[in-house]
Amino acid sequence: MSESEITEHKLTQLKALEAESIHIIREVVAEFRNPVMLYSVGKDSSVLLHLARKAFYPAKLPFPLLHVDTGYKFREMYEFRDNYCKEVGADLIVRRNEDAIAKGMNPKDFGVARCCGLLKTQGLLDALEEGEYDAAFGGARRDEERSRAKERVFSMRDEFGQWDPKNQRPELWSIYNGRIHEGESVRVFPISNWTEMDVWLYIREEKIPIVPLYFAKERLMVERKNMLIPYYEEMKDQLLEGEEPKMVMSRFRTLGCSPCTGAVRSSATNMDEIVIEAAAARRSERETRIIDHGSNSMEDKKKEGYF
Amino acid sequence: MTELNIKMTKEIELLRLVTVGSVDDGKSTLIGRLLVDTKGAFEDQLLAVRKQRGAETVASAAEIDLAMLTDGLSAEREQGITIDVAYRYFATPKRKFIMADCPGHEQYTRNMVTGASTASAAIILIDARNGVMQQTRRHTHILGLLNIPHLIVAVNKMDLVGFDQKVYEGIRSEMQAYCEKQGVQDLICIPMSALEGDMVAVRGENLAWYEGLTLLETLETLSALGDIDSKPFRFPVQLVNRPQTAELPDYRGFMGAIASGTVKVGDEVVVASTGLSSKVAEIVTFDGNLQEAFAPQSITLTLEDDIDISRGDMLVHPQAVPSDTKELVANVCWIGSEPLSVRKKYLLKHTTSTVKAMVNSIDFRRNINTLDKESADELEMNEIGQITFKLLKPLFYDSYADNRSTGSFIVIDTFTNNTVGAGMIV
Ligand SMILES: Nc1nc2c(ncn2[C@@H]2O[C@H](COP(=O)(O)OP(=O)(O)OP(=O)(O)O)[C@@H](O)[C@H]2O)c(=O)[nH]1
Numbered sequence: 039m040s041e042s043e044i045t046e047h048k049l050t051q052l053k054a055l056e057a058e059s060i061h062i063i064r065e066v067v068a069e070f071r072n073p074v075m076l077y078s079v080g081k082d083s084s085v086l087l088h089l090a091r092k093a094f095y096p097a098k099l100p101f102p103l104l105h106v107d108t109g110y111k112f113r114e115m116y117e118f119r120d121n122y123c124k125e126v127g128a129d130l131i132v133r134r135n136e137d138a139i140a141k142g143m144n145p146k147d148f149g150v151a152r153c154c155g156l157l158k159t160q161g162l163l164d165a166l167e168e169g170e171y172d173a174a175f176g177g178a179r180r181d182e183e184r185s186r187a188k189e190r191v192f193s194m195r196d197e198f199g200q201w202d203p204k205n206q207r208p209e210l211w212s213i214y215n216g217r218i219h220e221g222e223s224v225r226v227f228p229i230s231n232w233t234e235m236d237v238w239l240y241i242r243e244e245k246i247p248i249v250p251l252y253f254a255k256e257r258l259m260v261e262r263k264n265m266l267i268p269y270y271e272e273m274k275d276q277l278l279e280g281e282e283p284k285m286v287m288s289r290f291r292t293l294g295c296s297p298c299t300g301a302v303r304s305s306a307t308n309m310d311e312i313v314i315e316a317a318a319a320r321r322s323e324r325e326t327r328i329i330d331h332g333s334n335s336m337e338d339k340k341k342e343g344y345f
Numbered sequence: 346m347t348e349l350n351i352k353m354t355k356e357i358e359l360l361r362l363v364t365v366g367s368v369d370d371g372k373s374t375l376i377g378r379l380l381v382d383t384k385g386a387f388e389d390q391l392l393a394v395r396k397q398r399g400a401e402t403v404a405s406a407a408e409i410d411l412a413m414l415t416d417g418l419s420a421e422r423e424q425g426i427t428i429d430v431a432y433r434y435f436a437t438p439k440r441k442f443i444m445a446d447c448p449g450h451e452q453y454t455r456n457m458v459t460g461a462s463t464a465s466a467a468i469i470l471i472d473a474r475n476g477v478m479q480q481t482r483r484h485t486h487i488l489g490l491l492n493i494p495h496l497i498v499a500v501n502k503m504d505l506v507g508f509d510q511k512v513y514e515g516i517r518s519e520m521q522a523y524c525e526k527q528g529v530q531d532l533i534c535i536p537m538s539a540l541e542g543d544m545v546a547v548r549g550e551n552l553a554w555y556e557g558l559t560l561l562e563t564l565e566t567l568s569a570l571g572d573i574d575s576k577p578f579r580f581p582v583q584l585v586n587r588p589q590t591a592e593l594p595d596y597r598g599f600m601g602a603i604a605s606g607t608v609k610v611g612d613e614v615v616v617a618s619t620g621l622s623s624k625v626a627e628i629v630t631f632d633g634n635l636q637e638a639f640a641p642q643s644i645t646l647t648l649e650d651d652i653d654i655s656r657g658d659m660l661v662h663p664q665a666v667p668s669d670t671k672e673l674v675a676n677v678c679w680i681g682s683e684p685l686s687v688r689k690k691y692l693l694k695h696t697t698s699t700v701k702a703m704v705n706s707i708d709f710r711r712n713i714n715t716l717d718k719e720s721a722d723e724l725e726m727n728e729i730g731q732i733t734f735k736l737l738k739p740l741f742y743d744s745y746a747d748n749r750s751t752g753s754f755i756v757i758d759t760f761t762n763n764t765v766g767a768g769m770i771v
């Protein structure tokens with residue numbers, strides 16, 4: 039074998055990650071009765087969905103997408119979700135915790151933890167139970183947060199959808215043990231080993247469509263506690279003293295609910311500029327999510343069943 | 346970062362690393378140190394683990410508790426120990442690293458095996474004050490069984506022994522002897538202080554007598570990938586793709602990740618279980634058909650003939666077929682809380698197939714201190730031995746030494762569904 043042939047047989051790190059993720063997605067479809075893919079409309083979900091399409095090509099996706107909607111997502115996210123799912127022919131299920139929404143659940147009056155607990159965690163657990171799904175794919179990455187760094191690719195959940203981090207199932211080589219008892223389920227994280235940088239590089243490389251909010255633009259924002267919060271007309275009454283909406287060149291590194299996700303000042307209007315910005319970032323993307331602030335919050339939420 | 350840098354970042358190679366060693370020898374601290382020195386940790390993450398509250402920035406690594414960067418569970422931070430593996434990531438201009446930080450406690454050996462099983466290089470930490478401990482030997486033996494290509498011994502906490510070369514040399518020769526005994530050839534040894542940073546990413550001034558590379562330089566220059574693409578073709582089928590649409594009414598594609606070797610359009614392939622053969626018609630991917638594919642790519646193959654193939658079957662090279670057996674002999678690292686004993690029944694998951702198995706005999710248990718073989722009636726949790734299983738149906742395999750993918754299996758307890766053993770076929 040000549041030198042050039044040998045180098046030809048090396049996968050770049052991005053292609054190696056892709057191959058690993060596709061293997062995981064296929065293993066789940068082979069071993070579970072009724073899988074579902076959680077789709078949050080964010081960049082990680084976009085990558086996950088893209089990998090799933092690659093995994094089963096030329097067939098259609100063998101599972102539906104589930105969006106657990108809080109009702110507080112950005113307008114642009116709903117638009118993108120509906121258009122993109124139609125375009126790729128994905129079967130989209132949208133579920134909301136209607137009870138809590140009817141009671142007017144919101145982060146300002148009830149607190150972020152309570153709001154997230156009901157709209158996201160409870161909403162998710164209810165939707166998984168209703169659909170009788172035994173496996174749910176999620177786009178969480180280990181580099182996001184230190185308790186996520188501890189999670190297996192196949193993460194076992196008991197009958198209550200809860201995670202027991204002190205007693206995780208061993209996971210050896212790339213042999214995944216998908217055997218569960220009635221009522222138990224697994225959360226599967228095919229992009230566990232991807233970093234934020236990998237995700238951006240892959241989106242750029244594969245030209246994966248993402249919500250336009252990820253690209254910088256002059257946007258109407260209010261500045262609150264060091265965070266840039268997008269301003270919409272409906273928020274008029276919620277402005278705090280001294281706050282005044284102003285146009286700021288900004289974009290989002292991560293997308294969650296509009297009241298709780300901050301933007302960052304940025305001039306990155308295309309994928310190259312985003313990748314360059316990600317490489318220079320000194321602060322993690324989770325910093326723009328209010329839910330993650332406070333001690334230990336992600337681990338506690340995960341134990342309760344949050345992604 | 347420029348256009349050229351983007352290309353480089355995308356195209357660098359991946360190296361999977363693991364840190365092991367006895368309790369408190371400094372594994373998590375070392376990973377924290379590597380993250381800080383390679384800028385693999387973000388400022389807000391550093392601020393969260395600083396020793397004194399109040400400061401707005403972290404000026405130096407001395408201000409933070411390095412181990413807390415990776416000990417991500419509240420129970421770990423409470424007790425100051427690592428319980429489960431943490432996976433952390435960093436990149437240098439040369440390479441991207443996935444690092445698994447393993448727990449040192451014997452109780453959590455199962456988690457250490459989890460972290461080590463995918464690694465191509467391991468760093469064995471040893472506290473210079475305590476030298477080689479029983480748990481150091483256990484971990485090193487497990488690494489040997491797992492056939493981790495590169496072993497690096499980090500003699501840590503050199504600052505606590507006055508950076509004394511004699512202490513280092515003593516530990517180095519003891520480890521060298523232990524490794525030679527189990528057939529590990531080249532062992533790299535590096536003295537360091539994970540806490541203060543000497544010989545990790547920078548040389549520092551305290552270890553001038555040491556002439557080798559720093560840890561980071563070593564990691565950047567290890568050969569990254571094994572030679573899985575030069576081994577015989579192995580393709581365990583994960584799923585059969587049958588879209589059954591109007592455009593593709595009769596399409597049958599075999600989906601899987603290539604475990605080893607390469608495959609080209611027109612190549613003859615054989616189904617290991619039936620001996621039936623056919624030729625590769627297409628190598629299908631979402632990005633277009635390929636002429637050739639290699640491990641570890643995930644692909645879909647279509648064949649020229651309509652032969653019976655389903656999940657659990659393996660397509661292989663016709664001139665290099667795997668062995669088959671109903672009596673499987675393997676080194677087993679037992680990680681279940683219930684001991685393994687003769688006549689007990691389990692499930693073995695090997696590549697994409699799962700078979701029923703019974704323990705026929707415990708050929709020996711390995712004494713991890715002396716590496717001697719001992720007779721045993723049971724394998725308790727964290728013990729290692731050679732086991733012969735009787736299988737309900739034949740398994741097609743290579744030895745673990747030849748092929749990590751087709752030579753490994755997990756043992757599943759049929760009652761709890763838990764993974765209770767890691768098997769490496771002899
Ligand atoms: N002086 C000195 N102390 C160190 C060094 N490396 C680690 N330590 C200290 O040793 C203690 C244990 O370090 P850890 O990094 O938590 O050890 P570990 O190996 O991860 O422990 P487990 O994961 O629980 O097995 C901590 O107090 C560290 O600060 C070193 O190079 N010099």
Ligand SMILES: [Mg+2]
Pocket residue numbers: 372373374412426427446447448449
């Ligand atoms: Mg530790």
